[in-house]
Amino acid sequence: xxxxxxxxxxxxxxxxxxxxxxxxxxxxxxxxxxxxxxxxxxxxxxxxxxxxxxxxxxxxxxxxxxxxxxxxxxxxxxxxxxxxxxxxxxxxxxxxxxxxxxxxxxxxxxxxxxxxxxxxxxxxxxxxxxxxxxxxxxxxxxxxxxxxxxxxxxxxxxxxxxxxxxxxxxxxxxxxxxxxxxxxxxxxxxxxxxxxxxxxxxxxxxxxxxxxxxxxxxxxxxxxxxxxxxxxxxxxxxxxxxxxxxxxxxxxxxxxxxxxxxxxxxxxxxxxxxxxxxxxxxxxxxxxxxxxxxxxxxxxx
Amino acid sequence: xxxxxxxxxxxxxxxxxxxxxxxxxxxxxxxxxxxxxxxxxxxxxxxxxxxxxxxxxxxxxxxxxxxxxxxxxxxxxxxxxxxxxxxxxxxxxxxxxxxxxxxxxxxxxxxxxxxxxxxxxxxxxxxxxxxxxxxxxxxxxxxxxxxxxxxxxxxxxxxxxxxxxxxxxxxxxxxxxxxxxxxxxxxxxxxxxxxxxxxxxxxxxxxxxxxxxxxxxxxxxxxxxxxxxxxxxxxxxxxxxxxxxxxxxxxxxxxxxxxxxxxxxxxxxxxxxxx
Numbered sequence: 001x002x003x004x005x006x007x008x009x010x011x012x013x014x015x016x017x018x019x020x021x022x023x024x025x026x027x028x029x030x031x032x033x034x035x036x037x038x039x040x041x042x043x044x045x046x047x048x049x050x051x052x053x054x055x056x057x058x059x060x061x062x063x064x065x066x067x068x069x070x071x072x073x074x075x076x077x078x079x080x081x082x083x084x085x086x087x088x089x090x091x092x093x094x095x096x097x098x099x100x101x102x103x104x105x106x107x108x109x110x111x112x113x114x115x116x117x118x119x120x121x122x123x124x125x126x127x128x129x130x131x132x133x134x135x136x137x138x139x140x141x142x143x144x145x146x147x148x149x150x151x152x153x154x155x156x157x158x159x160x161x162x163x164x165x166x167x168x169x170x171x172x173x174x175x176x177x178x179x180x181x182x183x184x185x186x187x188x189x190x191x192x193x194x195x196x197x198x199x200x201x202x203x204x205x206x207x208x209x210x211x212x213x214x215x216x217x218x219x220x221x222x223x224x225x226x227x228x229x230x231x232x233x234x235x236x237x238x239x240x241x242x243x244x245x246x247x248x249x250x251x252x253x254x255x256x257x258x259x260x261x262x263x264x265x266x267x268x269x270x271x272x273x274x275x276x277x278x279x280x281x282x283x284x285x286x287x288x289x290x291x292x293x294x295x296x297x298x299x300x301x
Numbered sequence: 302x303x304x305x306x307x308x309x310x311x312x313x314x315x316x317x318x319x320x321x322x323x324x325x326x327x328x329x330x331x332x333x334x335x336x337x338x339x340x341x342x343x344x345x346x347x348x349x350x351x352x353x354x355x356x357x358x359x360x361x362x363x364x365x366x367x368x369x370x371x372x373x374x375x376x377x378x379x380x381x382x383x384x385x386x387x388x389x390x391x392x393x394x395x396x397x398x399x400x401x402x403x404x405x406x407x408x409x410x411x412x413x414x415x416x417x418x419x420x421x422x423x424x425x426x427x428x429x430x431x432x433x434x435x436x437x438x439x440x441x442x443x444x445x446x447x448x449x450x451x452x453x454x455x456x457x458x459x460x461x462x463x464x465x466x467x468x469x470x471x472x473x474x475x476x477x478x479x480x481x482x483x484x485x486x487x488x489x490x491x492x493x494x495x496x497x498x499x500x501x502x503x504x505x506x507x508x509x510x511x512x513x514x515x516x517x518x519x520x521x522x523x524x525x526x527x528x529x530x531x532x533x534x535x536x537x538x539x540x541x542x543x544x545x546x547x548x549x550x551x552x553x554x555x556x557x558x559x560x561x562x563x564x565x566x567x568x569x570x571x572x573x574x575x576x
Contacts (some may be wrong), residue, residue, distance in 0.1 A: 021394075022394065022395045024389075024393055025395030026395045028388055028389035029385060029386050029389035029404050031381075031382055032386035033386075036407075036442070037404070039438055040407065040416070041404065043420050043423045044415075046419065046422050050422050050426075051516050052464065075400050099321075102311060102315075102318075103315060106307075106312075106315045109350065110307040120554065124550070125325070127499060127503075127546045127547070127550050128539070128546060129503050130503055130505060130519075131505055132535070135526055135535075139340055139341065140328070144341045145341060146324075177322070177325070220533060230410065236377050237412060240506055241411070255414045275414070276413055279415060
């Protein structure tokens with residue numbers, strides 16, 4: 001797009017640059033951009049600053065200190081919560097993707113008509129109240145819950161199962177359900193984009209279905225898998241509701257501690273340091289995954 | 302390739318997966334009409350008393366009013382901001398475009414608790430009181446990326462020669478935007494309004510951190526989940542919310558398809574463009 005092209009219509013401006021695409025584009029994007037600067041970038045910077053300060057009851061002491069980070073990284077309880085959050089988010093993400101891949105594959109390759117309807121069906125549960133969806137898993141997994149009463153009724157178990165509620169398992173199951181559409185959609189989009197003639201070629205060259213999947217379909221859909229990984233992993237690590245409702249004490253995660261520091265424990269700088277630490281860890285893992293994908297998946301553009 | 306026979310296990314798996322996806326959602330109406338104060342099996346019989354109980358709860362009514370205020374304000378502001386950014390990104394080239402759009406879209410991949418904490422820190426530092434407006438500030442931030450996603454597809458599909466024709470006929474740029482461009486992408490705008498409204502209505506963490514004394518609907522529901530006796534009422538409320546969200550989404554999808562059809566795009570292939 002050049003200035004000359006943009007000038008083909010409209011009235012004459014005094015400065016050519018004012019009617020250039022660059023100027024119009026920037027002017028148009030600026031309200032949204034300034035909003036993001038004021039309410040996202042600056043607040044994030046403020047949290048970073050806050051994490052270097054200390055709090056004494058209601059007074060904030062603005063002398064620079066690394067004490068919050070020392071505490072966040074050395075206290076066993078924070079280490080435990082951070083490691084557990086990473087583990088739960090990691091297991092959840094892998095499980096969600098493993099469960100989602102066949103469905104995305106099914107819709108992309110085996111549904112001929114009404115693909116849109118399938119995608120719509122898959123995304124509907126995601127639009128019901130998040131709190132209630134999580135809470136309903138408590139109803140399903142509970143001691144007298146739906147799952148236990150059904151299994152007892154079927155005669156499969158004598159005693160209700162207790163390992164499925166108020167622990168990390170319950171958190172993983174609930175999150176794998178809550179984030180399912182976010183894993184299915186990127187994988188589905190990646191599978192849809194695969195050039196079908198490549199699969200024909202593999203078939204003609206004598207590859208069986210499994211070999212073909214392993215050598216052609218899977219590598220070509222890795223972009224979608226990586227996107228799904230990031231979309232699920234990053235938010236689940238900061239989830240607050242699920243650990244609180246179904247996690248018991250053994251399933252609490254870092255977000256619950258951050259919230260506690262901002263309310264009951266009333267140590268906002270420490271809460272800020274925990275939040276920044278969690279963000280740094282998540283960002284480095286995300287970058288690592290991104291890099292690994294670039295490095296080891298063939299055919300990346 | 303796609304004509305290959307679908308293996309049976311894959312069909313079974315797809316059905317099983319849909320059951321897994323829908324299980325919690327289907328329980329909602331079941332318990333809402335169940336005549337028992339305890340939310341578990343076996344079911345006891347049919348009742349509408351939990352719905353009737355909702356009419357008599359004042360705290361719920363003010364929570365609904367608060368949520369409607371927040372969701373309406375949020376959907377209007379985020380759609381206006383979304384229109385600006387989506388139009389800029391689909392029609393114009395400008396310096397640092399990737400960086401600027403990247404920053405705007407960041408809330409999509411940021412844990413909500415980080416957004417909530419960072420806004421809380423700023424509001425406290427500025428000495429501002431928490432109110433429904435602080436919730437709106439946070440909600441607009443997370444809704445704008447969704448609005449842009451919906452609107453960008455509307456702007457991208459739309460035939461630019463119509464605008465050029467208008468400009469050639471001597472209509473000014475601003476007038477062309479309002480007379481030609483905006484009406485053509487109107488369905489996309491409505492669909493963006495509906496989606497951001499739904500997101501804001503359901504959002505909990507940001508509202509939980511940033512609301513002052515006025516509870517929004519999810520904050521109210523959170524406070525009720527602690528009391529076993531309140532649960533059947535919560536189930537009834539959840540059923541109503543489910544019906545409302547479904548209605549809004551079907552409307553949004555219908556408008557999106559209408560807009561895609563109007564601009565001549567292949568509706569099936571752009572399915573899921575909402576997300």
